[in-house]
Amino acid sequence: MALATALGMICLAAWAQGTQVYLCHGYHGGYYLTEEFGYQAALDELFALVDGAPGCKVALELEPYTIERMAHGEVFQVERRGRDKPRVAFWGAGGPGKAVAECLPEAAHSGRHGMRLRLDEGPFVNVCEARPATDLTGVQLRFSAWIRNRRGDAHIYIDAHSPAGVIEGSGKMSQPVPADGGWHEVVLDYVVPQGASLIYPQGRITSPGGEADFDDFSLLRADTGQELLLNADLELELLPTLKDRERLERLRALVKAGRAEVIGGAYTQPIMYMLGQESVVQQFVLGCRAVEEALGVPVRIYAAQEPDWAGQLPQLLTQMGFRGAIYRTNWQAFGAAPARNAEIVWWVGPDGTRLAVVPMPEDMRAGWGLQGPSRPLVERMAAKGVRRPFFLDLYDFVSGWVVKPEEPRAEGRITSGLAHLCRGMPAGAVAGKEVELSAWLRPRQPGAHLYIDAYAGPNNLGGSETPCAPADGRWHLMSLRWRVPPGAEIMYPQVRIYALSEAGDVDVDALSLKVVETGEELLPEWAVEGEGLPEGWAAAGLEGADGKAEVREGDAHEGRRYVRLTMVPSVLQATLATPSEYLEVVGEPQEEWPDAYGGFEHRYPWGILGGYHLRADREMERALLGALRLDAVAGLGLRAQRDDLWRLVLIGHHHDAWVCGPVHGFGIWGAGYQRYADL
Numbered sequence: 179m180a181l182a183t184a185l186g187m188i189c190l191a192a193w194a195q196g197t198q199v200y201l202c203h204g205y206h207g208g209y210y211l212t213e214e215f216g217y218q219a220a221l222d223e224l225f226a227l228v229d230g231a232p233g234c235k236v237a238l239e240l241e242p243y244t245i246e247r248m249a250h251g252e253v254f255q256v257e258r259r260g261r262d263k264p265r266v267a268f269w270g271a272g273g274p275g276k277a278v279a280e281c282l283p284e285a286a287h288s289g290r291h292g293m294r295l296r297l298d299e300g301p302f303v304n305v306c307e308a309r310p311a312t313d314l315t316g317v318q319l320r321f322s323a324w325i326r327n328r329r330g331d332a333h334i335y336i337d338a339h340s341p342a343g344v345i346e347g348s349g350k351m352s353q354p355v356p357a358d359g360g361w362h363e364v365v366l367d368y369v370v371p372q373g374a375s376l377i378y379p380q381g382r383i384t385s386p387g388g389e390a391d392f393d394d395f396s397l398l399r400a401d402t403g404q405e406l407l408l409n410a411d412l413e414l415e416l417l418p419t420l421k422d423r424e425r426l427e428r429l430r431a432l433v434k435a436g437r438a439e440v441i442g443g444a445y446t447q448p449i450m451y452m453l454g455q456e457s458v459v460q461q462f463v464l465g466c467r468a469v470e471e472a473l474g475v476p477v478r479i480y481a482a483q484e485p486d487w488a489g490q491l492p493q494l495l496t497q498m499g500f501r502g503a504i505y506r507t508n509w510q511a512f513g514a515a516p517a518r519n520a521e522i523v524w525w526v527g528p529d530g531t532r533l534a535v536v537p538m539p540e541d542m543r544a545g546w547g548l549q550g551p552s553r554p555l556v557e558r559m560a561a562k563g564v565r566r567p568f569f570l571d572l573y574d575f576v577s578g579w580v581v582k583p584e585e586p587r588a589e590g591r592i593t594s595g596l597a598h599l600c601r602g603m604p605a606g607a608v609a610g611k612e613v614e615l616s617a618w619l620r621p622r623q624p625g626a627h628l629y630i631d632a633y634a635g636p637n638n639l640g641g642s643e644t645p646c647a648p649a650d651g652r653w654h655l656m657s658l659r660w661r662v663p664p665g666a667e668i669m670y671p672q673v674r675i676y677a678l679s680e681a682g683d684v685d686v687d688a689l690s691l692k693v694v695e696t697g698e699e700l701l702p703e704w705a706v707e708g709e710g711l712p713e714g715w716a717a718a719g720l721e722g723a724d725g726k727a728e729v730r731e732g733d734a735h736e737g738r739r740y741v742r743l744t745m746v747p748s749v750l751q752a753t754l755a756t757p758s759e760y761l762e763v764v765g766e767p768q769e770e771w772p773d774a775y776g777g778f779e780h781r782y783p784w785g786i787l788g789g790y791h792l793r794a795d796r797e798m799e800r801a802l803l804g805a806l807r808l809d810a811v812a813g814l815g816l817r818a819q820r821d822d823l824w825r826l827v828l829i830g831h832h833h834d835a836w837v838c839g840p841v842h843g844f845g846i847w848g849a850g851y852q853r854y855a856d857l
C-alpha cells in the first residue's frame with residue numbers, strides 16, 4: 179500500500195509538470211435560438227462576464243445572419259412579421275400545436291391588458307418568462323398568477339433546465355382553475371433543483387378547446403421576498419427589432435481587444451452533410467463577409483456545436499483563408515465527429531488539401547455531448563498522449579447559461595467531484611415498494627442534498643435526489659419519496675455534497691428511511707447516539723474529491739450529537755485561451771489524419787416534417803441556380819439581387835429550422851419564418 183501511494187504521488191507530480199489544460203468559454207446561438215429580447219439579455223450577461231472577470235476569454239459561434247441583422251435590421255418582408263407593433267417584453271407565448279396567444283385589454287385582471295390563450299390542437303399552449311437559476315439552487319420560490327378560465331384545463335406550471343435539457347422530475351403544476359369565467363388566484367411553491375440554469379414559470383392550457391386569461395404573475399424568493407420576474411404584470415411593452423447597433427459596437431470592441439473570438443462563419447449554421455454543394459460554398463462566402471463587415475475582423479477558426487460538417491471542408495476552408503478548425507460536435511444527437519487522441523492533426527481532404535484541426539479525444543466524449551474539464555479526465559487523456567487538452571464548451575447562448583463573473587471557472591479555476599455519507603443495504607425485501615428518505619441538514623456552502631439509488635449486480639437501476647438545501651447555516655428538513663425498482667438487490671441511501679464551490683460541509687441529523695406503506699424504519703442505527711458514525715455508514719469522495727465525516731457534540735437538531743460531512747473538491751487551474759491562441763500554443767501538426775470525415779456519425783432524423791423542408795430547400799436552390807445560369811447567358815438583371823436571393827435560400831438552412839424551429843416555434847420562427855413558402 180505504501181509503495182502504491184508513493185508511485186501515485188510520483189505519477190501525479192509528473193502529470194503536474196507535463197500537463198497544461200486550456201479552456202475557453204464558448205456560446206452558440208443568435209436570433210434563431212432566442213427571440214430578440216432573450217438574445218439581448220444573453221449579450222448583456224456576456225458583457226458583464228468580461229467586465230467582471232478580467233482574465234476571461236470567450237469564443238462565440240454566433241450566426242453571421244444574426245450579426246448582419248444587428249447591423250442592418252430587417253431586410254425581407256418575412257422578417258418584419260410580428261415586429262410592426264409593440265410586444266409584451268420578456269414573455270413568450272405559443273405552443274407546438276395549433277393555438278392562439280393574444281395580449282388584450284379584455285384579458286386584464288388589472289392594468290391595461292392581460293394574456294388570452296386558446297388551444298385548438300396540440301399538447302399545450304403557454305405564456306412564459308424564462309429566468310436564470312444558477313444562483314437559485316435549493317431556494318424555495320412562490321409562483322402565482324390570476325387566471326380566468328372559460329373552458330378546459332388552465333393552470334400555472336414551472337420546470338427547470340440544465341444545459342443538457344429539462345431536469346427530469348423538475349416540473350410542478352398547480353391544480354386546474356374552475357372553468358366558471360371568474361378570476362382565481364393560483365399559488366405554487368417550488369424548490370429550484372440542483373443543476374438548474376434556467377427556470378420556466380408559465381401559464382398553461384393543456385386541453386384542446388380550452389381558453390383562459392392570465393395576468394398579474396409573480397415569482398418571489400421565499401427567503402427575501404424578491405420579485406424575480408422582469409415584467410410580472412405584463413404591462414411593459416417594447417417594439418421588437420433585429421437591429422441592435424449599440425450591442426454590436428460593444429461586441430466589436432470585445433473582438434478587437436482579443437477578449438472574444440467569433441468562430442464558425444457559416445451564415446445560418448446548417449447541417450452541412452444535408453446540403454447541396456453550392457449552398458455550402460455560399461454559406462461561408464456570405465457568412466464570413468457578414469462577420470467581417472460588421473465586426474471588422476475575419477473568421478479564421480471553424481467550430482460548430484451541431485454536426486455542421488462535410489468531407490470537403492479542408493479544401494473550402496483553406497481557400498476561404500481559415501487557419502484551422504475545432505473538429506468536434508458538442509451536441510451529437512444528429513451526428514458526431516469521430517474521436518482521435520491527439521492535440522492537433524492535419525485533416526487531409528479528398529483532394530489532398532490539409533487543414534489543421536483540434537480533434538475530440540475519445541475520453542472527452544460523454545453520451546451525446548462533451549465532458550467538461552476535471553482532473554480525472556485530464557489524467558486519462560494525458561495517459562493517451564493528449565497533455566495539452568483544449569476544452570471549448572459551446573453552450574446555447576441564452577440568458578442564465580452565461581458564466582457569472584464571480585464564479586471561479588470564469589477565471590479558469592474548475593472544481594469537480596462530490597463527497598457522500600453512504601450505507602449499502604439489502605433491497606430485496608422492499609423492491610417495488612415506496613420508501614421515504616429524510617434528514618435534517620445544516621449546510622454552510624451550496625450543494626448538500628439527499629440521494630438514494632439501487633443496483634442489481636453491477637447494473638444501476640436509477641435513483642432520486644432532493645434539491646440542495648439552502649446554504650444558510652440553519653437546519654432544514656429534506657425528504658424524498660422513491661419507489662425501489664423491482665429486482666433491486668442493494669440500495670444506497672446517502673447524504674451528498676456537490677462541488678459547487680471550493681469547499682463544502684454539511685451537518686446531518688435524524689437520518690431516516692421508512693417504508694411508506696407500513697412506516698417501518700430501515701435505519702434504526704441513527705436513533706443511537708454513539709461516539710462514532712452509525713453502524714454501516716462511511717464517508718468518501720468521488721470523481722476526484724475528498725470526503726470525510728466526524729461525529730460532533732452540541733447544537734444538534736435532535737439529541738446531543740450530529741455528523742459533519744466535509745468535502746474538498748478536485749481543483750483544476752486552466753489557462754484561458756481563444757481557439758486561435760490555442761493553435762499558436764500547440765503549433766503545426768506533426769501527423770496526418772487522412773479522410774477524417776470517414777468516421778463521422780450521421781444521425782439525421784429522417785422523416786421529420788415529412789421531409790418537406792429538405793425538398794423545399796433543394797427546390798429553392800435548384801431554381802436559383804437555374805436562374806443564375808440563364809442570367810449569365812441572357813442578362814436577366816439578377817446580378818444586383820444575387821446575394822439577397824442566396825440569403826433567402828440560406829435562411830431556410832439553419833439546423834434549428836430543420837429539426838427544432840418549425841416543430842417548437844422558438845427564436846425567429848415564432849413570428850417570422852413559419853412556412854418555407856414564405857422564403
